[in-house]
């Protein structure tokens with residue numbers, strides 16, 4: 408009997424060992440003849456995406472990505488079928504406006520499953536034709552001129568925010584967790600311009616209905632799982648029992664509620680300026696074939712989920728780095744005081760402020776709000792890199808803005824440091840040299856908003872909001888880290904979330 412058990416167990420063991428050896432042999436064979444074999448990269452990445460997913464789950468894949476490029480050069484194999492690029496010249500090719508390369512499967516993880524039906528959106532769709540059909544009606548609503556129609560709505564939120572800073576922190580000298588408050592501000596701005604009502608984060612001083620927390624959970628899931636997209640079919644998109652957070656569901660449900668309430672109230676009818684929901688609903692007349700309430704929800708959901716965390720990430724970088732850089736802080740304050748504008752700051756008064764611009768550009772550069780590889784798929788004909796290496800069609804390829812933004816050829820040897828002065832003319836430069844250097848930096852740094860046909864829809868709004876916030880805030884308050892040696896924590900989950908930024912807020916006396 409014992410002998411029989413041994414025999415069965417023994418053969419089972421051998422079968423398992425045999426199966427594992429076969430798998431290893433297939434993987435080795437596959438790798439040896441892979442057309443990407445010659446591309447250098449971290450050894451584990453040649454064989455599996457699991458490794459990259461684990462690095463991503465750690466929350467610092469941007470740092471790893473920068474290190475890989477400094478070790479392995481401008482084209483790094485970061486997965487069996489994935490190449491990361493650090494060549495600013497290729498931004499316009501990989502992220503083209505005409506004949507754009509499609510987004511890779513990583514974006515499918517961001518689909519939402521409603522009643523068993525998988526729904527894509529304008530941000531994540533891989534179908535560029537579908538994207539253009541639905542983006543075309545709303546593209547013109549997001550130019551700076553159109554976004555400026557919303558300025559008074561941003562001012563409403565800004566007034567709420569500065570009033571809270573006053574009574575809750577400046578008056579009573581309580582420390583302010585600026586990471587949370589900037590999140591409340593950015594999300595409430597998005598709500599007010601999107602449907603004319605605040606979520607209530609600033610008023611209630613908390614994450615009402617857990618909208619921010621749920622959205623964050625979704626991104627914490629999306630970032631690592633998107634590196635192994637098929638895994639999402641077993642987890643979130645599994646039709647039997649869904650496992651894990653429901654990536655964009657809270658946002659979609661919120662948008663559905665907002666549109667339903669809007670119709671019940673027969674439009675806003677408030678006599679205030681039109682918000683985006685008003686504008687989207689009106690599109691139904693001009694585009695009856697493609698516009699219905701589901702599409703309005705789809706559009707609105709983008710505002711809800713894409714606008715808050717990205718913008719607040721940049722805002723946190725501004726307050727954090729400025730507090731650590733006294734000289735930059737002083738230059739900004741002096742510029743704001745000299746400009747002597749009314750508050751809340753109006754775009755027309757602040758848009759030409761050189762140092763404010765330098766600070767915002769630098770915060771976006773050193774801390775891109777999205778800091779993972781924006782993956783695309785190489786067209787079937789393949790692609791030859793400028794150095795002659797060939798990448799076959801079907802390969803996932805992309806650039807992480809966190810990598811190109813630290814490119815020393817473009818930004819200089821101090822590329823890892825926050826230095827707004829790099830955006831100013833140096834004494835030894837003539838005008839033409841300065842213009843050239845600046846254009847080069849801007850071409851690369853503007854990739855924080857993506858590029859080509861899939862460039863960020865809300866970039867003008869983000870810039871407007873950030874400029875107005877800091878021109879107003881630093882005119883009114885001194886804002887400093889409680890302890891200047893303190894370091895924030897951050898977690899890069901596609902959006903970069905920074906935590907633990909305790910600051911003091913005190914009223915300023917103009918110099």
Ligand code: HEM
Pocket residue numbers: 529530531542709710713714715717718721775776777781782854855856857858860861862863864865866868869
């Ligand atoms: C500083 C703030 C922001 C940053 C850094 C940022 C960054 C980006 C990036 C990098 C992309 C391209 C993603 C890709 O190619 O996969 C993108 C796309 C997008 N962003 Fe933003 N974004 C910001 C603010 C906003 C705001 C305020 C909105 C609100 C409307 C928004 C809405 C979108 C949408 C809808 C897309 C998809 C566009 C498309 O595929 O056509 N973003 N953003």
